[in-house]
Amino acid sequence: MIEADGLTKEFDGFRAVDSISLNVPAGKVLAVLGPNGAGKTTTVRMLTSILAPTSGWARIAGYDVVTHPEQVRASVGVLTEQHGLYERMKSVEYLDFFGEVYHLSRQVRRKRALDLMERFGLTFALKKRLGEYSKGMKQKLALVRAMLHDPAVLLLDEPTSAMDPQSARQVRDAIVELEGEGRTFLLTTHNLTEAEQLADTIAVIRHGRIIAHGTFDELAQRFVGDPLMELRVRGQLNGATKEIADVVRVEETGSDWLRYRTSDPAATNPALLHKLTGFGVDVITLSPVQRTLEDVYLQIVKEDEQQGASPDDDSR
Amino acid sequence: MTTAASSPTSVTRSDAPIYDRTWLKTLRNALIITRREVKDSFSDWRILWPIVVLTFFFPFLAQFLAARFTGFVTDFGAEIIGERTIPFLLMIVGFFPISMSMVIALETFVGEKERRSLEPLLSTPLTNTELYIGKTLSAMIPPLVSSYGGMTVYLGSLLFGDLAWRPQPMLIVQIILLTTVQALVMVTGAVVVSSQTTSTRAANLLASFIIIPMALVIQGESFIMFIAPDAESPNGIGALWAIIGGMILIVGLLLRLGNSVFNREELLGRMIDNLNLKAIFAGIWRWTRAVDAKGTPARNLVEWYRKGVKMSLRNLGAASRIAIAVFVVAFVGGYAIGQLPQWQLPLPRDTSFQQPAELLGRYVGISADAINADGEANAVDSVPIPSRLRGMLFFIETNGRILIAATILSLFTFGVAALILTPAVYIVLGYIFGQVILAGYNPAFMFAAILPHGWVEIPVIVLATAAALRLGAIATRPPKGMTVGMAWTTAMGDTLKIGLGIVLPGLIFAGFLESFVTPYVLYSVLR
Numbered sequence: 001m002i003e004a005d006g007l008t009k010e011f012d013g014f015r016a017v018d019s020i021s022l023n024v025p026a027g028k029v030l031a032v033l034g035p036n037g038a039g040k041t042t043t044v045r046m047l048t049s050i051l052a053p054t055s056g057w058a059r060i061a062g063y064d065v066v067t068h069p070e071q072v073r074a075s076v077g078v079l080t081e082q083h084g085l086y087e088r089m090k091s092v093e094y095l096d097f098f099g100e101v102y103h104l105s106r107q108v109r110r111k112r113a114l115d116l117m118e119r120f121g122l123t124f125a126l127k128k129r130l131g132e133y134s135k136g137m138k139q140k141l142a143l144v145r146a147m148l149h150d151p152a153v154l155l156l157d158e159p160t161s162a163m164d165p166q167s168a169r170q171v172r173d174a175i176v177e178l179e180g181e182g183r184t185f186l187l188t189t190h191n192l193t194e195a196e197q198l199a200d201t202i203a204v205i206r207h208g209r210i211i212a213h214g215t216f217d218e219l220a221q222r223f224v225g226d227p228l229m230e231l232r233v234r235g236q237l238n239g240a241t242k243e244i245a246d247v248v249r250v251e252e253t254g255s256d257w258l259r260y261r262t263s264d265p266a267a268t269n270p271a272l273l274h275k276l277t278g279f280g281v282d283v284i285t286l287s288p289v290q291r292t293l294e295d296v297y298l299q300i301v302k303e304d305e306q307q308g309a310s311p312d313d314d315s316r
Numbered sequence: 317m318t319t320a321a322s323s324p325t326s327v328t329r330s331d332a333p334i335y336d337r338t339w340l341k342t343l344r345n346a347l348i349i350t351r352r353e354v355k356d357s358f359s360d361w362r363i364l365w366p367i368v369v370l371t372f373f374f375p376f377l378a379q380f381l382a383a384r385f386t387g388f389v390t391d392f393g394a395e396i397i398g399e400r401t402i403p404f405l406l407m408i409v410g411f412f413p414i415s416m417s418m419v420i421a422l423e424t425f426v427g428e429k430e431r432r433s434l435e436p437l438l439s440t441p442l443t444n445t446e447l448y449i450g451k452t453l454s455a456m457i458p459p460l461v462s463s464y465g466g467m468t469v470y471l472g473s474l475l476f477g478d479l480a481w482r483p484q485p486m487l488i489v490q491i492i493l494l495t496t497v498q499a500l501v502m503v504t505g506a507v508v509v510s511s512q513t514t515s516t517r518a519a520n521l522l523a524s525f526i527i528i529p530m531a532l533v534i535q536g537e538s539f540i541m542f543i544a545p546d547a548e549s550p551n552g553i554g555a556l557w558a559i560i561g562g563m564i565l566i567v568g569l570l571l572r573l574g575n576s577v578f579n580r581e582e583l584l585g586r587m588i589d590n591l592n593l594k595a596i597f598a599g600i601w602r603w604t605r606a607v608d609a610k611g612t613p614a615r616n617l618v619e620w621y622r623k624g625v626k627m628s629l630r631n632l633g634a635a636s637r638i639a640i641a642v643f644v645v646a647f648v649g650g651y652a653i654g655q656l657p658q659w660q661l662p663l664p665r666d667t668s669f670q671q672p673a674e675l676l677g678r679y680v681g682i683s684a685d686a687i688n689a690d691g692e693a694n695a696v697d698s699v700p701i702p703s704r705l706r707g708m709l710f711f712i713e714t715n716g717r718i719l720i721a722a723t724i725l726s727l728f729t730f731g732v733a734a735l736i737l738t739p740a741v742y743i744v745l746g747y748i749f750g751q752v753i754l755a756g757y758n759p760a761f762m763f764a765a766i767l768p769h770g771w772v773e774i775p776v777i778v779l780a781t782a783a784a785l786r787l788g789a790i791a792t793r794p795p796k797g798m799t800v801g802m803a804w805t806t807a808m809g810d811t812l813k814i815g816l817g818i819v820l821p822g823l824i825f826a827g828f829l830e831s832f833v834t835p836y837v838l839y840s841v842l843r
Binding site: 012045049050052070071073074075077082083084085086087088089099100101102130142145207210253 | 345348352356360431432434435436437438439440441442511522584595669682815
């Protein structure tokens with residue numbers, strides 16, 4: 001649904017996006033993470049046929065962004081970083097205008113507008129001018145605008161940044177539901193918990209380049225290593241740590257707990273439990289230590305910074 | 317996520333949404349924008365109130381003023397001034413509301429950019445042209461409605477009021493047309509300004525480039541209305557028709573320019589709020605040295621001539637053909653005008669060229685009276701070399717001044733000035749040539765006076781005109797893949813290359829020929 005290869009954008013010699021390649025199949029969510037100014041918005045603008053790539057190519061829903069710009073824009077729903085509403089209009093008028101631009105019939109656009117307003121809990125504000133909306137309401141209405149023409153692909157820039165937890169939950173639920181219906185999403189966000197919850201794949205972009213991409217597990221494995229397991233026992237471990245050295249390599253230990261990494265928990269954990277039981281150690285819990293996307297993201301950025309600082313590295 | 321490695325293929329899907337772009341469809345899509353924006357304008361009291369006041373109150377004030385003024389000047393026997401004030405005030409009644417069109421146009425474009433509401437609109441399937449037409453119309457409709465309304469009220473109050481003014485209908489048509497084209501010029505100009513700026517403040521500052529020339533035009537029109545000898549003509553005032561024609565031409569060029577700069581890339585990617593003169597000069601210098609389309613600098617003067625200047629000559633393309641055509645038309649037009657009885661000069665049928673021949677003889681240092689039996693001329697003191705060099709410099713300076721003026725003015729007139737200033741001389745030449753033929757003189761002396769240096773000078777002037785035309789006109793339609801700034805910078809580089817590489821040496825050589833060779837040739841023909 002979203003394909004790109006070598007997508008590059010330069011402004012007066014400055015390379016804002018540098019050879020980005022993407023492939024997001026239908027019904028999947030890609031989260032694009034990165035610091036401010038990394039090139040996320042420029043990438044979205046190229047994928048919306050607003051900016052022409054300097055080199056490389058991209059296709060959205062099968063349409064080339066350069067040769068079929070109108071079809072591309074008809075196939076995508078875009079939530080821009082700034083909601084950009086016409087503040088003197090009322091929501092119904094506003095959505096009616098955009099519905100007409102997308103060539104929806106009067107009946108269809110009215111029905112879809114009302115349905116979406118209801119879905120996002122905005123029905124009570126139908127007669128209010130948009131200038132009177134709160135920031136979160138404006139963002140939700142902008143999301144309604146992006147979904148109005150029922151696009152196959154949604155490019156959402158910080159979809160829940162200004163929302164209260166309940167509204168953010170509504171939006172996340174809607175994304176999951178639409179994903180289930182086969183819609184494809186590209187989210188750019190700084191909310192790593194949200195990205196972890198929603199994304200099938202994650203791309204980290206920095207200085208216009210994708211510096212890491214993959215599923216959360218793949219990224220975690222690559223950047224923070226094997227899953228970390230924590231074992232807690234009744235009483236003292238005493239000399240048990242030494243006895244299990246042939247089964248696992250202990251990374252940290254306390255009087256009644258220890259942590260170790262394993263690439264194959266299914267094989268390692270039963271063997272470890274068997275050995276400890278043999279020594280008469282009572283195991284209370286054995287569980288993986290939660291790894292967050294934040295840990296992974298920070299590690300990715302840290303490694304990229306180190307690479308950038310290395311005198312041997314001539315890539316930047 | 318996996319990396320796509322396949323190459324792109326052109327896609328035409330059977331289930332593709334249909335976005336056929338017939339003119340009707342384009343207009344229909346544009347009108348979606350127009351309807352929203354006009355509605356938005358009329359819902360804003362800051363726009364609505366001035367429209368109401370200017371439509372329903374100001375015309376009565378103007379009518380009152382017209383009546384008082386007419387009465388006043390009539391007391392002093394100057395009825396004609398009073399009469400001519402009435403259409404002038406009609407024009408003012410029409411102009412005040414349209415002055416607002418520029419404010420709306422500036423606000424509509426840059427205001428949207430400032431409020432960040434432009435990007436959602438740019439993300440829709442509407443084409444750049446549809447957005448441009450829709451927004452241009454929306455900036456024009458409210459002020460024009462007010463303007464026509466105001467003029468109708470004013471005319472009604474005059475036709476049925478105390479003054480009982482009975483104007484020539486064509487004058488009314490002219491004033492309505494002037495109002496409309498003025499609104500178009502301001503709106504299309506404002507679109508160009510506002511699509512390139514990031515703040516209303518910057519747009520308002522740059523808008524003075526539109527307001528000042530427009531104010532001058534209005535003053536000119538007022539002056540013409542007062543003094544025009546054909547003010548009572550049923551065909552309208554000739555000078556006003558010329559202004560209407562000129563404004564339509566400018567509207568056409570501004571529309572082209574607007575349509576080329578009003579694109580998504582320019583709107584979101586290019587800003588002229590920060591003018592980087594150093595970068596601009598560096599760009600011009602780069603393209604002045606360039607030997608290819610990539611901007612590779614010439615390694616030496618020979619390469620610069622062989623590749624760089626040659627490339628710039630090729631780039632002139634259509635501009636050269638247009639320039640040649642305009643020069644030919646100017647010459648032929650001058651000749652044709654000279655054939656009209658009212659324009660013919662009463663030249664004597666029989667005349668002698670003895671006197672000019674003697675003068676030239678003295679200039680070149682040959683005595684016409686002293687031709688001996690063998691046909692050899694006796695030498696006399698000729699004009700000294702320094703004086704001839706001064707003459708040469710004079711010819712170079714005269715031609716150079718015109719060409720520089722044409723190039724500079726061309727920048728502000730989208731190339732039109734280049735096609736008026738330099739070919740104007742050729743209208744005169746054509747006219748004189750026509751008179752010479754009519755008077756029955758041998759035209760050989762004309763050829764002798766022009767061709768010895770003209771074989772160099774004329775092509776050089778045509779080339780310089782073509783370069784100036786391209787430089788001015790390129791902003792209205794930059795080559796594909798280039799922004800206006802890039803196109804202008806490369807065109808400036810080409811112009812400098814042609815100027816320094818061909819025009820300047822050409823003018824020097826032509827000046828030398830005109831000062832040192834042409835007089836001999838002409839003398840030999842005249843004596």
